[in-house]
Amino acid sequence: MGDNTRRLEAVCEKVVEKVRPTADQDKRLREIYNLISGIITKFLSDLGVEASVMLTGSVAKGTHLSHDQDLDIFILFPVEKPLEDIKRLGLEVGERVASELGVKPERRYAQHPYTRLQFRDVRVDIVPAYNTEKGTRIITAVDRTPHHTEYVKKSLSEEQKDHTRVLKEFLRANNLYGTENMVGGFSGYLCELLIHHYGTFPNLVSHARRWTPPVVHVYAPDQIEPCDSPLVVQDPVDPRRNVAAATTTKAFSHFVVLANMFYEQPSEKFFTPIRIDASAETVKRVLSEKGTTLVSVVLERLPPIAEDNLWPQLEKSARYLRKKLVEQGFPVIHTFCWAGQGRAIIFLESQSVSTHPIRFNLGPHITTSWEKQRAYLGKRVSSGDVVAGPYLVGDRWVSETRREEINIVEGVRRILEKGHGLGRQIRKALRGSRVSLDPLEAATSGEVLNTILSEIRRDQLVQRFRVAHGCG
Structure with a gap:
C-alpha cells in the first residue's frame, strides 16, 4: 500500500467518524418513523383503504449522514387503484399526520403532489406511490424508490455504506450533491451505485481523476435508452434508465477536478464548505x-x-x-x-x-441571387437610419444604422x-x-x-x- 493510499484512507476514517449517525440518532429516527407509520396505518384502516407503509431513502438504506435528519415515508397502493385516488389519499394522509403531530403540512410537487412536514427537527416527506413488482414497468417515477432501497440494503456492505457517506459529504461540501436543477449534481442513489462499483471512496477518487466523458457503467447496453450524458450509470432496478441523467457536464467536470486535487493533497478541508461571508x-x-x-x-x-x-x-x-x-x-x-x-x-x-447608438445589420452574401442583393441595397439606400454602408465585409453586405x-x-x-x-x-x-x-x-x-x-x-x-x- 502506497503512502498516498494510506493518507486517503486516513482522511476517510476521520470523516466517517464525523458523518456516521450515532446509535441514539438512529433510535430517535426509528421512533419518529414508527409513530408516523402508526398514524398512517390506522387512518387508512379506518377508511378501509388497502395500502402499506414503507421507510425508503438513505435512512432505510443506512447511508444517511449524522447532520441530515430526513425521513422518506412511502404509502404503497395497489397498481389497480386510479392515480387520481392515490394523489388525493396521499394528501389526506399527509394532512392527518400533520394534524396528529400538531405541525403544519407543506404541499410539495414532483410528478404528483406529496406532503412535507417538520417534526422534532426532522424533515418528513410522505409520498404516495404504486406497489409495483420488481422488474415490471413503473407507473409513476417514484415507484422505483422502494426497489432502490431494497437493492442498496442487500448490495452494500457496512463499510461501503460508510464510504457512501464520505462521498456524499465530499459532494455536499463542494455543492455537487443533489439532482435539483439548481445543482445538477449527484443523487444519493448514484453515490451508492458508484461506491458499489468502485468499492471504496479512495478507489473512486483514484479512477475519477482520470475520467473523460462519457464515462459508462452499464451491464445491459442493449436495454438502456440512448442518452447524451457525461456519466452513464445503468439502474440495476430499471435497466432502461441512466441514474446519472441529471448530472450536468459542469458538475461532472467539477468532480473530476476536485478528485485530482483531493488525490494530490488528501485533507479533511475538502469536506468543509468554503466559507463565503459576502457583504x-x-x-x-x-x-x-x-x-x-x-x-x-x-x-x-x-x-x-x-x-x-x-x-x-x-x-x-x-x-x-x-x-x-x-x-x-x-x-x-x-x-x-x-x-x-x-x-x-x-x-x-x-x-x-x-445600448450603443449604432447597430450593425448583416445583409445577404454575394453568393445569393442578385435580386435579393438588389432588394437589400435598395431598402438600405432609401432608409434614413443608415449612417454607413451598405459595404462588403468579406463576402457579405453590412450596414450601420441608428437605433434607439x-x-x-x-x-x-x-x-x-x-x-x-x-x-x-x-x-x-x-x-x-x-x-x-x-x-x-x-x-x-x-x-x-x-x-x-x-x-x-x-x-x-x-x-x-x-x-x-x-x-x-
Missing part, C-alpha cells in the same frame, strides 16, 4: 473592479410549482432574456438564478447599462411584457416582477448575497485549490 460592500467592489452591472428580476409571487420544475423555467427564462438583450446590443456575459422562501430572482450581468438608446432595465421590461420565449409556468409572475439595477435591493438575505458573490467571482474551484495547497 454589500464586497459585492459592489467586485462589480466595480469588473466594470459590470448586475440586473435583478425579482419574482415575489411564484405559482404553485415543483422545485424541480421551477429551475428549468427560471433557467429557460434567463437564457431567453440574455439572447434578446444581446440582440438589442447589451453585452450580457453571465446569468444565474436564486430561489427560496417563495420567491425567485434572475440575475443578468452586463458590461453596459445602455435604451437602458437595460427598460430592455428587460419590454422582453418580459411580450412574454414569448419565457418559461410558460412563470410567465405571469415574470410580467409582474420587479426589475432593478441595484442587486442589493434583491439581496434580502445573506444566502442571496453569498450566491451573488460566488457567481460574479466564479472562483469556487480556485478557492478550493488555494485552501488545499495552503496559498490562501
Whole structure:
C-alpha cells in the first residue's frame, strides 16, 4: 500500500467518524418513523383503504449522514387503484399526520403532489406511490424508490455504506450533491451505485481523476435508452434508465477536478464548505473592479410549482432574456438564478447599462441571387437610419444604422411584457416582477448575497485549490 493510499484512507476514517449517525440518532429516527407509520396505518384502516407503509431513502438504506435528519415515508397502493385516488389519499394522509403531530403540512410537487412536514427537527416527506413488482414497468417515477432501497440494503456492505457517506459529504461540501436543477449534481442513489462499483471512496477518487466523458457503467447496453450524458450509470432496478441523467457536464467536470486535487493533497478541508461571508460592500467592489452591472428580476409571487420544475423555467427564462438583450446590443456575459422562501430572482450581468447608438445589420452574401442583393441595397439606400454602408465585409453586405438608446432595465421590461420565449409556468409572475439595477435591493438575505458573490467571482474551484495547497 502506497503512502498516498494510506493518507486517503486516513482522511476517510476521520470523516466517517464525523458523518456516521450515532446509535441514539438512529433510535430517535426509528421512533419518529414508527409513530408516523402508526398514524398512517390506522387512518387508512379506518377508511378501509388497502395500502402499506414503507421507510425508503438513505435512512432505510443506512447511508444517511449524522447532520441530515430526513425521513422518506412511502404509502404503497395497489397498481389497480386510479392515480387520481392515490394523489388525493396521499394528501389526506399527509394532512392527518400533520394534524396528529400538531405541525403544519407543506404541499410539495414532483410528478404528483406529496406532503412535507417538520417534526422534532426532522424533515418528513410522505409520498404516495404504486406497489409495483420488481422488474415490471413503473407507473409513476417514484415507484422505483422502494426497489432502490431494497437493492442498496442487500448490495452494500457496512463499510461501503460508510464510504457512501464520505462521498456524499465530499459532494455536499463542494455543492455537487443533489439532482435539483439548481445543482445538477449527484443523487444519493448514484453515490451508492458508484461506491458499489468502485468499492471504496479512495478507489473512486483514484479512477475519477482520470475520467473523460462519457464515462459508462452499464451491464445491459442493449436495454438502456440512448442518452447524451457525461456519466452513464445503468439502474440495476430499471435497466432502461441512466441514474446519472441529471448530472450536468459542469458538475461532472467539477468532480473530476476536485478528485485530482483531493488525490494530490488528501485533507479533511475538502469536506468543509468554503466559507463565503459576502457583504454589500464586497459585492459592489467586485462589480466595480469588473466594470459590470448586475440586473435583478425579482419574482415575489411564484405559482404553485415543483422545485424541480421551477429551475428549468427560471433557467429557460434567463437564457431567453440574455439572447434578446444581446440582440438589442447589451453585452450580457453571465446569468444565474436564486430561489427560496417563495420567491425567485434572475440575475443578468452586463458590461453596459445602455445600448450603443449604432447597430450593425448583416445583409445577404454575394453568393445569393442578385435580386435579393438588389432588394437589400435598395431598402438600405432609401432608409434614413443608415449612417454607413451598405459595404462588403468579406463576402457579405453590412450596414450601420441608428437605433434607439435604451437602458437595460427598460430592455428587460419590454422582453418580459411580450412574454414569448419565457418559461410558460412563470410567465405571469415574470410580467409582474420587479426589475432593478441595484442587486442589493434583491439581496434580502445573506444566502442571496453569498450566491451573488460566488457567481460574479466564479472562483469556487480556485478557492478550493488555494485552501488545499495552503496559498490562501
